Amino acid sequence: MKRINVAIxxxxxxxxxxxxxxxxxxxxxxxxxxxxxxxxxxxxxxxGNASRDGLEPHDFDALIDSLSGVDFILEARPxxxxxxxxxxxxxxxxxxxxxxxxxxAGIHAIVIxxxxxxRDGQGVRERAARSGSLLKVSGATAAALPTIxxxxxNLRGCEFLHIEGILNATTNFLLTxxxxxxxxxxxxxxxxQAGGFAERDxxxxxxxxxxxxxxxxxxxxxxxxxxTMDDLAVEGIQGITKAQIRTWKADGAVPKLVGTIxxxxxxxxxxxxVKTLPASDVFAQVMGKNKAIRVRTDTMGEIVAIGxxxxxxxxxxxxxxxxxxxxxxxx
Amino acid sequence: MKRINVAIxxxxxxxxxxxxxxxxxxxxxxxxxxxxxxxxxxxxxxxGNASRDGLEPHDFDALIDSLSGVDFILEARPxxxxxxxxxxxxxxxxxxxxxxxxxxAGIHAIVIxxxxxxRDGQGVRERAARSGSLLKVSGATAAALPTIxxxxxNLRGCEFLHIEGILNATTNFLLTxxxxxxxxxxxxxxxxQAGGFAERDxxxxxxxxxxxxxxxxxxxxxxxxxxTMDDLAVEGIQGITKAQIRTWKADGAVPKLVGTIxxxxxxxxxxxxVKTLPASDVFAQVMGKNKAIRVRTDTMGEIVAIGxxxxxxxxxxxxxxxxxxxxxxxx
Numbered sequence: 001m002k003r004i005n006v007a008i009x010x011x012x013x014x015x016x017x018x019x020x021x022x023x024x025x026x027x028x029x030x031x032x033x034x035x036x037x038x039x040x041x042x043x044x045x046x047x048g049n050a051s052r053d054g055l056e057p058h059d060f061d062a063l064i065d066s067l068s069g070v071d072f073i074l075e076a077r078p079x080x081x082x083x084x085x086x087x088x089x090x091x092x093x094x095x096x097x098x099x100x101x102x103x104x105a106g107i108h109a110i111v112i113x114x115x116x117x118x119r120d121g122q123g124v125r126e127r128a129a130r131s132g133s134l135l136k137v138s139g140a141t142a143a144a145l146p147t148i149x150x151x152x153x154n155l156r157g158c159e160f161l162h163i164e165g166i167l168n169a170t171t172n173f174l175l176t177x178x179x180x181x182x183x184x185x186x187x188x189x190x191x192x193q194a195g196g197f198a199e200r201d202x203x204x205x206x207x208x209x210x211x212x213x214x215x216x217x218x219x220x221x222x223x224x225x226x227x228t229m230d231d232l233a234v235e236g237i238q239g240i241t242k243a244q245i246r247t248w249k250a251d252g253a254v255p256k257l258v259g260t261i262x263x264x265x266x267x268x269x270x271x272x273x274v275k276t277l278p279a280s281d282v283f284a285q286v287m288g289k290n291k292a293i294r295v296r297t298d299t300m301g302e303i304v305a306i307g308x309x310x311x312x313x314x315x316x317x318x319x320x321x322x323x324x325x326x327x328x329x330x331x
Numbered sequence: 332m333k334r335i336n337v338a339i340x341x342x343x344x345x346x347x348x349x350x351x352x353x354x355x356x357x358x359x360x361x362x363x364x365x366x367x368x369x370x371x372x373x374x375x376x377x378x379g380n381a382s383r384d385g386l387e388p389h390d391f392d393a394l395i396d397s398l399s400g401v402d403f404i405l406e407a408r409p410x411x412x413x414x415x416x417x418x419x420x421x422x423x424x425x426x427x428x429x430x431x432x433x434x435x436a437g438i439h440a441i442v443i444x445x446x447x448x449x450r451d452g453q454g455v456r457e458r459a460a461r462s463g464s465l466l467k468v469s470g471a472t473a474a475a476l477p478t479i480x481x482x483x484x485n486l487r488g489c490e491f492l493h494i495e496g497i498l499n500a501t502t503n504f505l506l507t508x509x510x511x512x513x514x515x516x517x518x519x520x521x522x523x524q525a526g527g528f529a530e531r532d533x534x535x536x537x538x539x540x541x542x543x544x545x546x547x548x549x550x551x552x553x554x555x556x557x558x559t560m561d562d563l564a565v566e567g568i569q570g571i572t573k574a575q576i577r578t579w580k581a582d583g584a585v586p587k588l589v590g591t592i593x594x595x596x597x598x599x600x601x602x603x604x605v606k607t608l609p610a611s612d613v614f615a616q617v618m619g620k621n622k623a624i625r626v627r628t629d630t631m632g633e634i635v636a637i638g639x640x641x642x643x644x645x646x647x648x649x650x651x652x653x654x655x656x657x658x659x660x661x662x
Contacts, residue, residue, distance in 0.1 A: 301640025
């Protein structure tokens with residue numbers, strides 16, 4: 001049976017969920033694809049573990065200090081790297097080093113952290129093209145919600161005229177709480193933080209940067225645009241007042257943080273901001289931690305997808321969807 | 332440049348829309364896939380046209396009597412057959428003869444008419460497997476709305492726990508008219524027929540059979556079930572009274588004709604019937620000629636897709652999406 005070696009760089013909640021799900025699906029990979037999948041290395045920023053024969057779940061709790069870094073991963077000779085580390089879209093670190101080295105070495109890459117894709121999307125795409133490696137980014141573009149898939153697969157052949165997305169679960173949760181419970185932004189944020197739905201420093205979400213990152217990757221990878229963060233107008237939800245909420249409620253309007261991509265001829269533009277929608281708009285029904293995308297096309301009309309799933313499993317499952325697409329493309 | 336010959340059997344509104352769109356996209360096929368696509372034969376039930384060098388749009392208005400039938404199509408030596416004829420799910424004719432002969436001859440088949448897939452889905456799949464031909468059915472399962480795609484591609488790797496669909500545009504249009512304009516079923520039907528949104532004999536739509544056909548194909552092709560029409564409980568909208576409509580409106584409930592697939596272990600069951608949904612349910616927002624599907628999975632949570640597009644272009648575009656997937660899989 002053909003053997004496929006997988007390595008995971010970044011071993012927090014998402015990395016661990018991927019590892020667990022990958023091993024749980026070994027029988028599926030064997031029966032559906034006829035491949036013997038082995039998880040040959042995992043690492044966080046300081047520690048990791050590796051095995052030529054393949055790691056087992058108990059190995060995840062026995063990480064060894066200093067087994068980490070690009071060389072550690074390359075030495076395990078994976079066929080596929082899944083990169084699930086922390087993300088910094090201003091520097092691209094630490095993912096960029098792992099992804100770049102893997103692609104250069106002919107290793108297929110499944111990327112979850114957005115940093116490298118935002119900072120140097122063009123560069124990593126070129127490195128993949130040069131070595132013939134596949135580069136998959138579902139996990140970086142709203143994970144279980146089909147976004148880049150929709151453009152590349154379901155709507156294949158269409159021209160994309162307009163794309164809108166509710167792409168960040170935290171801000172959608174906050175806006176839902178502000179509208180339904182009449183909370184201020186600060187009160188809603190404290191509630192979300194207490195429930196584990198917002199980070200201690202929530203600005204990456206609340207100021208619109210996470211939405212902007214996903215939108216940028218979608219435009220550059222899905223529409224072949226070449227945008228940088230400086231090209232995007234980005235507005236968050238942190239400035240919304242209780243008075244605005246009262247007015248919107250009185251008007252029957254529903255606020256959502258929406259990322260928008262417009263296309264006129266070859267000009268592709270993107271922006272992030274609060275939109276107020278009528279209650280009859282399907283986007284107004286996207287509540288809590290759900291996400292959504294709406295794509296207007298020339299020949300297939302308008303398609304909306306809504307979803308999300310519980311994290312970290314949903315993102316893990318999106319990464320392993322990418323893995324199956326790689327297995328199909330390379331068999 | 333690699334040449335790909337396409338033939339179209341069934342040359343009504345959908346077949347003609349496919350032919351026009353295919354020729355309009357020749358440059359795209361050339362630049363994206365490096366293939367020279369030629370439309371070598373088209374036929375309706377009584378007349379057709381063929382050209383070894385490829386038909387041009389003006390040839391569509393110069394169909395020649397008696398150029399029709401399975402032998403006529405096979406003689407044109409297509410690589411891909413697009414079958415867009417009328418559909419009879421009780422006999423499978425006339426599509427079954429075209430599709431079966433094409434698959435046996437190693438020709439890839441893109442199927443739009445549901446008859447053969449409902450009547451003998453297992454048979455055509457086996458014939459495709461035997462010859463190594465690809466068999467694509469997006470056009471038969473709600474066309475521009477991603478349904479089978481969703482299961483096979485976007486949610487790949489997941490287990491499917493529950494599937495619901497608003498799969499028939501005509502009944503959704505009728506129910507919307509009955510609820511919004513307070514029309515009886517008969518009044519709504521006359522309005523739809525006058526607007527060209529319902530057929531003269533509308534029972535295939537209104538009695539739920541069209542929904543049942545799509546659901547059956549989705550279960551058998553997307554979930555590897557082996558259901559026949561006799562396995563489905565099928566109920567339509569023709570019996571809905573004005574009194575029911577008034578009650579639903581008073582209760583804030585929204586009726587939809589919903590096809591449902593449930594799965595418990597290896598037992599897959601399917602049924603079609605009217606469901607009344609709370610206004611907050613996203614399915615309640617699927618209005619007019621739109622369609623929708625909702626899939627509950629083990630690891631990606633719940634995904635909803637809503638769409639439709641204007642016919643016949645949307646179905647034509649779905650068939651040519653299938654064509655591009657064939658071009659990708661065979662390059």
